[in-house]
Amino acid sequence: MNKLTLAVAATLIGLASAPAFAGWSGHGTAYTPHGTYSGAHAGSCGGGSCTHAGGVVGPWGGLATNTGTVTRTAPGQFANSGTAVGPNGRSVQHSGDTSCAGGTCSHTGSMTGEDGRSASTSGSVTRTAPGQYSSTGTVTAANGNSVSHNASTSCAGNTCSRSGTATGSNGGSVAHSGSATRVAPGVVTTSGGSTVVHGGTVSTGGTTVVHGGTVAVGATVAVIPAPAPVPVVVPAPVVVTPPPAPTVYVAPAPAPAPKTVYVAPPPPKTVYVAPPAPKVVYVAPPPPKVVYVARPLPRAVYIAPRPVYVAPAPRAAIWVPAHWAGGVWVPAHWA
Known part of the structure; x- marks a missing residue:
């Protein structure tokens, strides 16, 4: 159901259910040589104005609507305005004045x-x-x-x-x-071959459509109630005087063969395939650089030796200060 249909339906329900105004509503079906048309309408009146809304659906599903207001401006004087929307969605604004005398x-x-x-x-x-x-x-x-x-x-x-x-x-x-x-x-x-049925449930038979039954057209028009699970009293025939013709009873025509309706397959569903989740790669942080902080060199303090008499040695003693040798700390010593 499209948006326009929903809007018309809401308008009809609103008008038909408004408690503060005198309202009316109805629906009907027209069977024409060009197809079947179904319509509904509703209206309400109050304060000298009547508001109405209606819609008709054609044999191909097109919807036409008409909404408007009629206001009594003086005795025998009326003004009207409204909007009509066709099956193609285009709208026409209409207004007018009527005078009766x-x-x-x-x-x-x-x-x-x-x-x-x-x-x-x-x-x-x-x-x-x-x-x-x-x-x-x-x-x-x-x-x-x-x-x-x-x-x-x-x-x-x-x-x-x-x-x-x-x-x-x-x-x-x-x-x-x-x-x-x-x-x-x-x-x-x-x-012209059209039949209009106002309200109720209808069934087709021959060329005439009525509420729940069949109509025999001829010198006498008889309305035969449709079968029901409970006894139904058949009303007396309604006599209509048409042009002279013999009394003919038209039996209900057999139900027409169902039309072959091609139902298009639904469009293929769009399937969204999510891309694979990115692989989580753990990159180990680089090992910390090993930095060897050497102990600060001791301050060289020269302490004069006490005067000691040393017997002459085979070679002279040499004082070697502390130093690094191939990455090894060598403390000060005599050599």
Whole structure:
């Protein structure tokens, strides 16, 4: 789980658990022809402001988030601001003002990207009759190019249909239309082949996904509870009036074969081999030099001999002072 996912999760938990405000939270899954998208959102209100945070994870693991605040500045007047972050990590700052009166809500806003470029939006939605709405608007990019759009929406029973046209600066236009039908509590299918399930645990079968069961689409929509270890009372069928068609029961499709997922082997672990410890070499200190300190020479003191008569000797006596002879100390003597 990356840092952005952790931040969104922490925001959602914080908003959903804030005791001082009125809060809400929810999650859902959208099954589209392009893959499965899972989302969660939470919000809280207090002091005239509502703060919200939400995120959607796509089929390839990319995460998009949106956080912001809506403040009621006066009766029918609202201001909003927030930040949207795409799967690539780039963020867009958005802000705007909304004014509602007489069945019409008008909105103006701006969006600024990380590169400093901005785009502006304006538009309005009008309730023309019960279940009938019309909308117009314009989006102007940083380069001056603009796209205008208008559409109408009609809701009856459990189905809302919408059609509209978008026209660019060069005069080219694109028409779009579609519908969304509520087929069970918390389950909406669209004409584009997408199914949105709000909250709860879901299981897939055929082209429709519902909470713990299968939906039979035809003249009658029956919600069959999923098997459970305890007896379950089957609720009465919910009848929806679609275009005339024979009653058809669509059995749940077999579970799709599991996709072959290639799991890349983990990268080889980097093993650090410590170098061998240096050998401890003991170098004996050199032996101390032997220095022989000779005793100081005695001071030569001449003591005159007493007059003694010595008979003449065969040779004369010679006094030899003390001296060194070949490293040997020879004391003074007669020779």
